[in-house]
Amino acid sequence: MNFVALRMLMGDRAKFLGIIMGLTFASLLITQQSSIFVGIMTRTFGFITDTALPEVWVMDPKVQFIDDVKPLRDTMLQRVRGVPGVEWAVPLYKGLIKARLDNGNFQQCNVIGLDDATLIGGPPEMVEGSIADLRKADGVIVDVVGASTRLAKIPRDADGKPIRGAKPEPLKIGDTLELNDRRAVVVGICRNSRTFQSQPVIYTTYSRATVFAPKERKLLSFVLAQPAGGLSGADLVARIEAQTGLMAQTRSEFSWTTIMYFIRYTGIPINFGIAVTLGFLVGTAIAGQTFYNFTLDNLRHFGALKAMGAGTLRLLGMIVQQALVVGLIGYGLGVGLAALVPVLSGGSELAFRLLWQTLALTGVAVTVICVLAAMISMVKVIRLEPAIVFKG
């Protein structure tokens, strides 16, 4: 009877394609929107991801997310270092500093100052040069996207006049720029995770960053700490908080804090939530409706099969099988198309991150749609009086 069920399903091309399209659309929309949502949310804590080594972030108790810097007194570094169980602790500067471009314009840059001695917290990947080059005089490392876009230089002719209409040239090693009226020399180009902030990222040492930074009483943005052997991050967090009165969070806690901030205070999740819900509803409507119509159209035939000795369970099995087939095809097509989107968009800066959880979520959604559609159809078939076969 499996064969009969499949023939029934696929014989009616138009309906079959209608159901498949509904399910494909639903799973495409759900996968696509969820993945972009995840991608964007991942960007919110991209900087934490990049700063991979330290397990614990220590900060002012009022900090709400990674870009919400509330500077600490420099002495806090010593206090954290004094907490038993701290293997090491290093300072981190993170702040917006204006860079003066050679065309005279200013560009806000996200400047990261790394501990002078260890350079812990540096970029995850160097494109050119090395992190150690930061030890060179006035050295800074610029992120590759910033270097080729906002910080790019306009080519000049022999007289030093800008050439009109010429393509800007990316910053390269040896180029200079001015940060807060102080000279900085590019010693490396790095690649880091995209973040919500579109400003160029400039890495330098902590002491140099404090020179670049506007004069303020407090300049220490974060203290990065590592638990001594055997101690968990959570344990160290508790100890640091108890002894210093500062807030400490493990790397993953801080990532979540950041995500939750964006979820709570921006419209992003709502927008995506609406899109995902819409995909689900539209998918359910199209696929469910077509599937149900398909069953209704075939009710007469189900009735004949029932009269001819096919039991209710047998008929339900046929419906389940039909739902399974359209579900699998629709899911596969939808997820496949969703995965194609970033490929087709040609490595642009699309925030798209396909997690297995998203695949599972889409699978569950498609299953729910199919089960709903099949169940409504099943009720019809269970209630079906075989005597209808004799009705004209």
Add this chain to the structure above:
Amino acid sequence: MTTATMDTPRKPDALPDSRAPLAVSCRGVTKAYGQGQSKVMALRGVDLTIACGELMMLVGPSGCGKTTLISVIAGILDRDEGECGVFGNDFAHMSQRAKTRWRGSNIGFVFQAFNLLPTLNAAENAAVPLMILGEGRHAAVKRAREMLDRVGLGDRWKSLPSQLSGGQQQRVAIARALIHGPKLIVCDEPTSALDHETGHVIMRLMKTIAVAEDRALVIVTHDARIFGFADRIARMDDGRVERIVRDPADLQT
């Protein structure tokens, strides 16, 4: 004049051949649809017996309960009261599952609107009862092609119902009704969707390949032109079998 006394008093109802075993025996069968105000008494006490080997026709005005009666006999509709045995088997004492299974192996159906699955070809359609009984697709289709040979459609086994004429579709339906060798075949208006000539072809086919010693046929019809194919004709009116005759001419009186 002695003619009157010479006349044998006419029996009100023709009886089945008393030597043949009974296929169907109904006594006082009632069936109502709906409840309260909208209650319709479709059967008001039907008495009917059909013998093995017999082709019984059910006739009568529209709404008199013919379809309801064959539905009860075929076990696809539950009666309210009375007795009804089919080959000594009483559906009233069977579970839904048992009834369904019994129908599957013992009853063949032919419908007015053919009721073939539009996406299955002729052979696959005729093979459906075998597949319901659990036979594999290939074996079932092979046997179905043999059956189609017998109804004269051997060369059209690959055709979809939409590619066949009404008469050809009904022949596929007959092949389907016969393929699993059922004991009872019920047909509701099998010729009324067909023209006169095709109807005759179909009835001749039934008579030659469906009628068998160990099988009974019940055919509901209002098509007087095929009455001649019946062994006996039961006329129904208002939920009862009014009279049963052997000769269609007797229906007029």
